[in-house]
Amino acid sequence: MPELPEVETVRRSVSVALLGCRVEDVETGSLKLRLPLDAEQWRQVIGQRLESLDRRGKYLLARFGDVGAVVHLGMTGRLQVAYSDGFRPPHTHLVLRFEGDRELRFVDPRRFGFAVAMPATELDGYAPLPQLGPEPLEGDVLAALVAAARRLRAPVRNVLLDQRVLAGVGNIYACEALHRAGIRPARPVSRISPARLARLADSIGAVLREAVAAGGTTLADGGFTASDGQAGYFAVQLAVYGREGLACGKCGTAIRRRVLGGRSAFFCPSCQR
Ligand SMILES: [Zn+2]
Known part of the structure; x- marks a missing residue:
């Protein structure tokens, strides 16, 4: 998606x-x-x-x-x-x-x-x-997360998918940002310390910026997509999303998948707490 x-x-x-x-x-x-x-x-x-x-x-x-x-x-x-x-x-x-x-x-x-x-x-x-909530590349992501943590008890992955909290984050980049921040997808957002929320805010920005930049590279190569070519989606290196059973790039532990709110969350059971 x-x-x-x-x-x-x-x-x-x-x-x-x-x-x-x-x-x-x-x-x-x-x-x-x-x-x-x-x-x-x-x-x-x-x-x-x-x-x-x-x-x-x-x-x-x-x-x-x-x-x-x-x-x-x-x-x-x-x-x-x-x-x-x-x-x-x-x-x-x-x-x-x-x-x-x-x-x-x-x-x-x-x-x-x-x-x-x-x-x-x-x-x-x-x-x-x-x-819609703030734009994660321009708005104050940490303020949005802190406000969400005060009023919500849902798993943090589900909160990141709520477009009223942040606009534009979907399942792939939510899972990737949580891995980078070392936070389990199922952890209730209300039970994440301010310091870890700040790390998550930084991770969301970094993951999205890298993905946009990767798309930009495709653009520089190909200009607009001609005739029957696919749109210029990029092959971002994903750390956890869609990688159930494969080794975590940080620690080597097998990536796990868990269904939260009807949608798969991927995480490393060692790196993410
Ligand atoms: Zn790991």
Whole structure:
């Protein structure tokens, strides 16, 4: 599932390719996404330029003159920039054709994502954007964690996934940051000392910054993704996520998996307390 670094990577690659370019046509598919694709609303962007593309948590916010759009990639969604005569992958639900024979495609096999257009004035108030917690790369992560620790008793991994606490952290980077900070995913957030919360805050920032930088490296190599190429996701070296039974890189102990709140948490039973 795309998390903050993946969404930021998409934002950068689409911006490099299409910022300032005019939309010439729009095509909308008929299959249902998590939210309906409103063909009439999307046609309002025809003739407008992509003026800005911002990110808030895992959401992308685009402005085309008077028209705004919010895109969420869900589980399997991606945005692909390609030449208009290129092969269109299956599960392409929305295509914005830009000047210069290029197009932006919203592709989503499992359809948990969405792409909604609306008047640009409604963008900032679009639910659930106002409810999102601070951005972990810009906001005060430690203050957000301390506030959460005062009112919540849930496992810290689950708290990190709560987008009202921090915007953009998902399961992969929550598990990685907890490993780096030496904290068990199941530990109640209320029972973590201030010093360890500070270490966790630092780890979250470091893990996310490294992942964004790794995505940036891909961008420098490839520019925007052409024709049927995958979006520019990167191969970050993961320390624990998806590594059940493999050796911890710090101590050699086998990584364990435990289901918390319906989702797997990966951790080292020796390094993490
Ligand atoms: Zn270990």
